[in-house]
Amino acid sequence: MATGPFVAEVRTDIDILFEGIRVLYADFTVAEVADFADFHMTFGRPRSLRRWFYPQVCFLFDDQSPFQPLPLNQAPAMFEWCFNWCISSCANQYLIVHAAAVERDGYAAILPGPPGSGKSTLCAALVDRGWRLLTDELVLVSMETGHVIALARPIALKNHAIELIGSFVSGAVFGPECRDTLKGRVAHLRPPTTSVVRASEPAKPAWLVFPKYSGERVAGARPVPKGQAFMRLAASAFNYTLHGANGFATLSSMIDRMACYDFEYSSLDEAVDWFDNLKRLNDPMAGDERGSFDS
Amino acid sequence: MWKSASLIWKSWTDGVVVYNTASGSTHLLNPVAAKVLRLLEDRPLELASITREVALSENVAIDEDLTEQVKKLLSSLAELGLVEPASSCALPN
Numbered sequence A: 001m002a003t004g005p006f007v008a009e010v011r012t013d014i015d016i017l018f019e020g021i022r023v024l025y026a027d028f029t030v031a032e033v034a035d036f037a038d039f040h041m042t043f044g045r046p047r048s049l050r051r052w053f054y055p056q057v058c059f060l061f062d063d064q065s066p067f068q069p070l071p072l073n074q075a076p077a078m079f080e081w082c083f084n085w086c087i088s089s090c091a092n093q094y095l096i097v098h099a100a101a102v103e104r105d106g107y108a109a110i111l112p113g114p115p116g117s118g119k120s121t122l123c124a125a126l127v128d129r130g131w132r133l134l135t136d137e138l139v140l141v142s143m144e145t146g147h148v149i150a151l152a153r154p155i156a157l158k159n160h161a162i163e164l165i166g167s168f169v170s171g172a173v174f175g176p177e178c179r180d181t182l183k184g185r186v187a188h189l190r191p192p193t194t195s196v197v198r199a200s201e202p203a204k205p206a207w208l209v210f211p212k213y214s215g216e217r218v219a220g221a222r223p224v225p226k227g228q229a230f231m232r233l234a235a236s237a238f239n240y241t242l243h244g245a246n247g248f249a250t251l252s253s254m255i256d257r258m259a260c261y262d263f264e265y266s267s268l269d270e271a272v273d274w275f276d277n278l279k280r281l282n283d284p285m286a287g288d289e290r291g292s293f294d295s
Numbered sequence B: 001m002w003k004s005a006s007l008i009w010k011s012w013t014d015g016v017v018v019y020n021t022a023s024g025s026t027h028l029l030n031p032v033a034a035k036v037l038r039l040l041e042d043r044p045l046e047l048a049s050i051t052r053e054v055a056l057s058e059n060v061a062i063d064e065d066l067t068e069q070v071k072k073l074l075s076s077l078a079e080l081g082l083v084e085p086a087s088s089c090a091l092p093n
Helices: A017-022 A074-090 A121-126 A161-168 A193-197 A227-238 A239-258 A268-276 B029-044 B047-058 B065-080
Strands: A006-012 A038-046 A056-059 A094-104 A106-114 A132-136 A138-142 A155-158 A178-181 A185-191 A204-213 A220-223 A260-267 A292-294 B001-002 B007-012 B015-021 B026-029 B084-085
Touching: A006 A017, A017 A074, A017 A268, A038 A074, A056 A074, A074 A138, A074 B029, A094 A121, A094 A204, A094 A227, A094 A239, A106 A121, A106 A227, A121 A132, A121 A155, A121 A161, A121 A204, A121 A268, A132 A138, A132 A155, A132 A193, A155 B007, A161 A185, A185 B015, A185 B047, A193 A204, A227 A239, A227 B007, A227 B015, A227 B026, A239 B007, A239 B015, A260 A268, B001 B029, B007 B029, B015 B029, B026 B029, B029 B047, B029 B084, B047 B065
Parallel strands: A006 A038, A106 A204, A204 A260
Antiparallel strands: A038 A056, A094 A106, A094 A132, A094 A138, A155 A185, A178 A185, A220 A260, A292 B007, B001 B084, B007 B015, B015 B026
């Protein structure tokens, strides 16, 4: 199947995984036989008693097994995690940031955040209210253009966020729910068809927003100084050090272009309203603060 | 005598970051650290000269306390690999 710039060959005989892919990737281009694939992934049962007793699922990448098996009923979640691992391990032609990203009018809002910050939940809400999904987990930045490349894969939600988005998003379609994972209950939300169809369209980074769900407080945002924003974005980039001086230059240019905020919210409606006003707060067409860059 | 490492700078009105080309590390600098590194990029300097420049830019008196603070700053920058002694003698003077 084609997801953004990648083609993945996926082999499995596990029904729950096949069903999950059928539901969540319904709008993606799927071929019977891949002529060329960036990743070769196989999900199958172990050749041991664990094939039948407390059954497990194993992952093979190019016929190598990089991870321990998981319970069979976690196969759909394992597929998404392993797909993320393939991209973050192999796609070093991009600068890869652990963040969600959404797009409007050609401009991207990048949302870095640790697990539990609510970035995927917020991403799912924004995507339902007019923003295009670029990614919920891995932001790929072109080293040539500095643009964000879309993946538009299913959005991972955990625990109570599953019910929250299920009621927030009209007609939400989820893949199989996986229980008792290390992250608790996990289910993936099918991405909007429009986001999948437009996955070949990159976006210019315009806003960097560090989200934090904070219970009962009213939504509010504080500008983040550019130097601090740079360091926090670098800390979220898996392969920043791998790119050396080019990574420094790419991140510098991104920070030049982006208005940077810490954003706290307690309701998704509040958060959506604030994001809808982002362009008014800081119009990317008005020009960026190009810091000086010298050696 | 102190000198700076080979650095790539990126400055905004509200912050400065540097990339150390030798170590590959990146650092966010406060204004005084940025001032000192800029000085040492131009040419190696003795502690007394650095202290004098800091006193001028910060509009403070040169005294033992300031000298000690600059000495500590240089030690911190040295630990980060951003400065190093410019001669074989490793002790600051």
